[in-house]
Amino acid sequence: MNTKKFDYAPAPESRAILDLKPSYGLFIDGQFVDTLDGRAFKTVSPATEEVLAEITEAGQADVDRAVAAARKAYDKVWSKLPARERGKYLFRFARILQERARELAVLESLDNGKPIRESRDVDIPLVAAWFFHYAGWADKLDHAGFGPNPKPLGVAGQVIPWNFPLLMLAWKIAPALACGNTVVLKPAETTPLTALLFAEICQQADLPPGVVNIVTGAGDTGRALVEHPGIDKVAFTGSTDVGKMIARSTAGSHKKVTLELGGKAANIVFDDAPVDQAVEGIVNGIFFNQGHVCCAGSRLLVQESAYDEVLSSLKRRLGTLRLGDPLDKNTDIGAINSAEQLARIRELSDVGEAEGAERWSPPCDLPVKGFWFPPTVFTGVSQAHRIAREEIFGPVLSVLTFRTPAEAVEKANNTPYGLSAGVWTDKGSRILWMADQLRAGVVWANTFNRFDPASPFGGYKESGYGREGGRHGLEAYLDV
Amino acid sequence: MTTTASPPVASGTGLPDVSQITSSDSALRRFLHGLPGVDQVGAEARAAMLSTRSIKTSAKAWAIDLAISMIDLTTLEGQDTPGKVRALCAKALRPDPSVADTPRVAAICVYPDMVPVAVEALRGSRVKVASVATAFPSGRSSLAVKLADTRDAVAAGADEIDMVIDRGAFLSGRYLEVFEEIVAVKEACGEAHLKVILETGELDTYDNVRRASWLGMLAGGDFIKTSTGKIAPAATLPVTLVMLEAVRDFRATTGRQVGVKPAGGIRTTKDAIKYLVLVNETVGDDWLDPDWFRLGASSLLNDLLMQRTKAVTGRYSGPDYFTLD
Numbered sequence: 065m066n067t068k069k070f071d072y073a074p075a076p077e078s079r080a081i082l083d084l085k086p087s088y089g090l091f092i093d094g095q096f097v098d099t100l101d102g103r104a105f106k107t108v109s110p111a112t113e114e115v116l117a118e119i120t121e122a123g124q125a126d127v128d129r130a131v132a133a134a135r136k137a138y139d140k141v142w143s144k145l146p147a148r149e150r151g152k153y154l155f156r157f158a159r160i161l162q163e164r165a166r167e168l169a170v171l172e173s174l175d176n177g178k179p180i181r182e183s184r185d186v187d188i189p190l191v192a193a194w195f196f197h198y199a200g201w202a203d204k205l206d207h208a209g210f211g212p213n214p215k216p217l218g219v220a221g222q223v224i225p226w227n228f229p230l231l232m233l234a235w236k237i238a239p240a241l242a243c244g245n246t247v248v249l250k251p252a253e254t255t256p257l258t259a260l261l262f263a264e265i266c267q268q269a270d271l272p273p274g275v276v277n278i279v280t281g282a283g284d285t286g287r288a289l290v291e292h293p294g295i296d297k298v299a300f301t302g303s304t305d306v307g308k309m310i311a312r313s314t315a316g317s318h319k320k321v322t323l324e325l326g327g328k329a330a331n332i333v334f335d336d337a338p339v340d341q342a343v344e345g346i347v348n349g350i351f352f353n354q355g356h357v358c359c360a361g362s363r364l365l366v367q368e369s370a371y372d373e374v375l376s377s378l379k380r381r382l383g384t385l386r387l388g389d390p391l392d393k394n395t396d397i398g399a400i401n402s403a404e405q406l407a408r409i410r411e412l413s414d415v416g417e418a419e420g421a422e423r424w425s426p427p428c429d430l431p432v433k434g435f436w437f438p439p440t441v442f443t444g445v446s447q448a449h450r451i452a453r454e455e456i457f458g459p460v461l462s463v464l465t466f467r468t469p470a471e472a473v474e475k476a477n478n479t480p481y482g483l484s485a486g487v488w489t490d491k492g493s494r495i496l497w498m499a500d501q502l503r504a505g506v507v508w509a510n511t512f513n514r515f516d517p518a519s520p521f522g523g524y525k526e527s528g529y530g531r532e533g534g535r536h537g538l539e540a541y542l543d544v
Numbered sequence: 545m546t547t548t549a550s551p552p553v554a555s556g557t558g559l560p561d562v563s564q565i566t567s568s569d570s571a572l573r574r575f576l577h578g579l580p581g582v583d584q585v586g587a588e589a590r591a592a593m594l595s596t597r598s599i600k601t602s603a604k605a606w607a608i609d610l611a612i613s614m615i616d617l618t619t620l621e622g623q624d625t626p627g628k629v630r631a632l633c634a635k636a637l638r639p640d641p642s643v644a645d646t647p648r649v650a651a652i653c654v655y656p657d658m659v660p661v662a663v664e665a666l667r668g669s670r671v672k673v674a675s676v677a678t679a680f681p682s683g684r685s686s687l688a689v690k691l692a693d694t695r696d697a698v699a700a701g702a703d704e705i706d707m708v709i710d711r712g713a714f715l716s717g718r719y720l721e722v723f724e725e726i727v728a729v730k731e732a733c734g735e736a737h738l739k740v741i742l743e744t745g746e747l748d749t750y751d752n753v754r755r756a757s758w759l760g761m762l763a764g765g766d767f768i769k770t771s772t773g774k775i776a777p778a779a780t781l782p783v784t785l786v787m788l789e790a791v792r793d794f795r796a797t798t799g800r801q802v803g804v805k806p807a808g809g810i811r812t813t814k815d816a817i818k819y820l821v822l823v824n825e826t827v828g829d830d831w832l833d834p835d836w837f838r839l840g841a842s843s844l845l846n847d848l849l850m851q852r853t854k855a856v857t858g859r860y861s862g863p864d865y866f867t868l869d
Contacts, residue, residue: 073600338583
């Protein structure tokens with residue numbers, strides 16, 4: 065790399081604020097407890113492969129115990145509590161989460177590998193916003209459009225992914241508690257630490273024991289939870305493959321299910337788009353959180369008449385991305401979350417090359433230790449390429465072209481997924497027409513990857529069913 | 545920078561033919577309105593994100609010195625006197641009398657009648673004399689008066705002329721009139737460098753800022769400048785971002801590099817560094833130079849000096865340890 069005049073000195077966020085313990089138990093019935101039949105595993109920092117803590121992998125008996133605690137809390141305490149009191153606990157969570165925002169952001173970046181700029185400015189503020197939003201709903205469910213006095217479901221089993229660990233926890237726990245349910249939540253095995261810190265916050269907030277239970281572990285723990293006969297509701301965010309398994313295993317049971325699965329979103333740029341902002345939107349669409357985003361804009365559809373201009377601007381912009389230490393405040397691209405994910409990104413990128421697409425990355429020094437992948441753009445991609453069809457879940461953009469709005473819609477919809485889409489144009493009527501045509505749960509106009517607790521989020525087709533967020537998100541946790 | 549953006553030019557045939565673009569009001573309108581739009585939300589979000597960059601230690605020290613060397617130290621008041629201007633010039637030459645290696649500022653910026661005083665005070669130094677002209681700040685005068693104002697300042701020895709565009713003509717869509725006026729002022733400047741003040745606080749939209757930037761560049765401006773400092777808002781980060789994008793695209797299209805000068809409201813080291821980050825990540829090294837980027841300011845200088853001292857001694861000193869201008 066050529067040396068630049070203005071070389072930003074390292075600006076790392078301090079880890080001193082953290083109080084990491086060498087090992088963590090399971091959070092059941094308001095206490096951290098040792099496992100009955102599980103074992104221990106380690107969670108590492110993906111940026112350095114440093115072992116951060118020893119985590120408990122919950123076994124069947126642990127899950128039984130957690131579900132029993134949640135059931136008891138539901139029957140004896142939480143379902144009896146006046147709605148306003150439930151709201152007060154949620155407001156208390158929101159305030160504590162804001163007070164401890166820096167601690168949570170540092171821990172999230174350390175365990176997940178995402179840049180501190182994102183955990184500090186996006187993840188944690190949204191977490192607090194989600195609790196504030198649903199705190200307000202707790203005593204207003206009569207007015208949510210589901211009839212008078214809608215009832216909770218009971219005990220919710222919730223399984224969340226590693227890409228936005230604490231935010232996905234908030235998306236699950238805040239509406240569940242607001243509606244009067246109790247929960248057993250399993251964080252992803254590579255990113256359990258902020259969920260365990262949230263367990264400490266439950267204690268700090270004096271939440272009645274058993275209302276929130278956190279069981280750590282991997283796929284087996286998740287299966288034990290989802291298939292447990294004692295739960296009334298399954299909420300899952302993760303891969304489409306696992307989502308299908310959950311749908312099969314819960315079919316015919318009394319359980320209500322919501323699934324938020326994969327995506328292969330089209331980000332559609334017309335030739336009248338505000339180019340500089342569209343380029344920012346493309347970058348934010350696919351390189352935000354290293355592309356570990358289910359609604360990532362992983363397929364860029366550019367109108368042929370704007371192709372040269374958009375591509376040259378995009379490549380110039382990618383040259384300014386700063387990849388490195390997730391805790392450095394100037395880092396734009398952090399680490400890939402795990403060796404396993406890195407292997408998958410590498411494999412699909414190699415397939416892209418083998419299938420004849422042209423691969424490009426800006427000059428970029430990757431750290432030696434840890435899991436890293438450079439921002440990558442594939443051009444010359446067609447609908448027939450695997451990199452245009454399969455979710456890569458990494459910083460890899462596939463660029464396709466179109467000629468007319470109808471062709472853009474056709475190509476955008478030509479996917480088994482349907483979670484999100486983006487449209488970039490200065491023409492308002494076209495935005496409305498496109499939003500109407502696109503089979504995607506979220507359509508962003510002249511922006512991408514923007515979230516708000518008041519806005520519902522969810523998928524079409526193999527991207528899942530059910531909605532999270534806003535008034536719509538209440539339905540998933542009410543018996544309506 | 546080796547990569548070049550493809551031209552945001554309607555014709556798409558490479559270099560824009562300026563004589564064709566400016567052959568009529570409607571041709572010029574077609575060109576300016578054919579430039580890519582600016583999405584307000586996106587531009588402001590980008591500027592806000594860049595202002596979260598954390599510039600510390602060696603990078604901060606480097607940025608402080610660069611910022612000092614980019615200042616157009618300004619006094620534009622009805623109460624200006626030769627004494628005041630001489631004091632300002634002394635400050636420009638020795639911003640911190642007790643620290644010899646403190647860089648000099650780029651220029652001092654005064655009203656036309658103060659140019660002879662400044663020229664005298666700065667003789668033999670590399671600090672330039674910039675003069676506002678063209679019925680600054682409102683620009684509400686006849687072309688003849690504006691040109692006379694300009695010639696006066698140049699004759700008195702100004703190295704740089706900071707002109708204001710006719711915002712009234714611009715907002716009513718008489719782009720050609722604005723263009724021709726800038727061309728005429730540029731001609732009146734002779735050897736002096738021309739900075740074209742857009743007064744973005746009166747243009748209101750980022751689309752207008754981009755169009756006015758192109759107008760100023762097509763007409764031959766050496767710099768485009770945000771504001772007079774007499775209108776709020778003066779310089780903002782998103783406006784400067786849009787102008788930097790314009791000079792970047794203009795160079796990619798025509799090969800000619802134009803400078804950018806945000807002015808007004810930049811008071812702290814933190815502010816100044818945010819602008820330098822914006823330059824760094826939008827147009828890069830080529831503009832990180834006093835020849836291509838200036839900061840129009842007055843009180844900013846002492847804050848930079850205070851931070852410079854702090855970087856060396858580890859302590860903040862009080863305002864009494866820095867000279868008044």
